[in-house]
Amino acid sequence: MPRIAYVNGRYVAHADAFVHIEDRGYQFADGVYEVCEVARGFIVDMPRHLGRLNRSLTELSIDWPVTRGVLPIILREVVRRNHVTDGLVYLQVTRGVASRDFVFPAGTKPSLVVTARKADPAAAAKRAEGGIKVLTVPENRWDRVDIKSVGLLPNVLAKQKAKEAGAQEAWFIDADGTVKEGGSSNAWIITRDGVLVTRPAEHGILRGITRTTLFEVAAKLGLKIEERGFSVAEAKAAREVFISSATTIAMPVVAIDGAPVANGHPGSITLSLRQAFFDVAEKSPA
C-alpha cells in the first residue's frame, strides 16, 4: 500500500511529495509543527494540538495555511489514506516559498505538509516494560523553546549523543543544574512520597500536550502534582522517573547517565498513568 502525503492542497504519493528549494522551512527553519498520536483509530488530543499550533503560529506571525476548521479534515484524510490505526500524524507549517531574504516576505502563502505513519503498539508496550535510559546534556537551545519550531538541530545533536551512549533520550540541563526537558519529551519524577514533579511550562520548555493530559490522568488516579524544577541528583534518587510525549505517552526511565533509577525497573505509578491515559485523553475519530 503506497504512502500518501498532503502537500499544499494535494494528496500525493509519498515518493513524489516535494516542497520548493526556497521554502523558508528548508532555508531558515522558519516553521512550526505538531505530532499527534493515532491510537486504536483515533487521533489523540487533536483540539489541544491545534490550540498549541495556533499559539506557535501566532508567536511567529505565520498565517494559518488553511482555516482551523479544515485542518482536522486534512489530518483525518491523511490518516485514512495511509490506513493508520496506530501510529502518528505529523503536520508542518512554514512561512512559505520566497526568494531568500531574512525578513518576512510580503504576500507569501504558508506551506502545509501532512504525513502519517504506522507504529507497532506492541513494540511501544515492550519498550515501556523495559524502560528507557537518559543521558544529560547542557542546555544549548534558544530561549523560545515554548514554540514548537522545526529548528531542532540542538535536539538532533543531543539525541544522537544519547544514542551513541546507549540511551534513548537526552535531557537538557539548565545552568542552575535543574532538568529542563528531553530532546523530544517532557521530564517527570515521582518522589518517595508518590508526588509527581514536573517543571513549570511558562518558560524554558515546550508545554507538552501529553503533559497537560497527564495532569488530568493524575487527578483521576488521586495523585498529587507539584510543578517545580528538580535537579539531576533528585531525579537519580527519585522513586520513579518518566518522560512524556505524544509518541511515548508516559515512558519509564530506568537509568540516568548510566546510574539506575530506584531498582532499575519501570515504576508502578508510571505504568498506571500510562494505562489510564487513553481513558482520559480526547479521542477524535480518524
Ligand code: PDD
Ligand atoms: N516532540 N518537549 C519537546 C522538546 C518535544 O519535542 C516534545 C514533543 C515534547 C512533548 O510534547 P507533546 O506531549 O505535545 O508531544 C516536549 C514530538 C513528539 C516530536 O518532536 O516528535
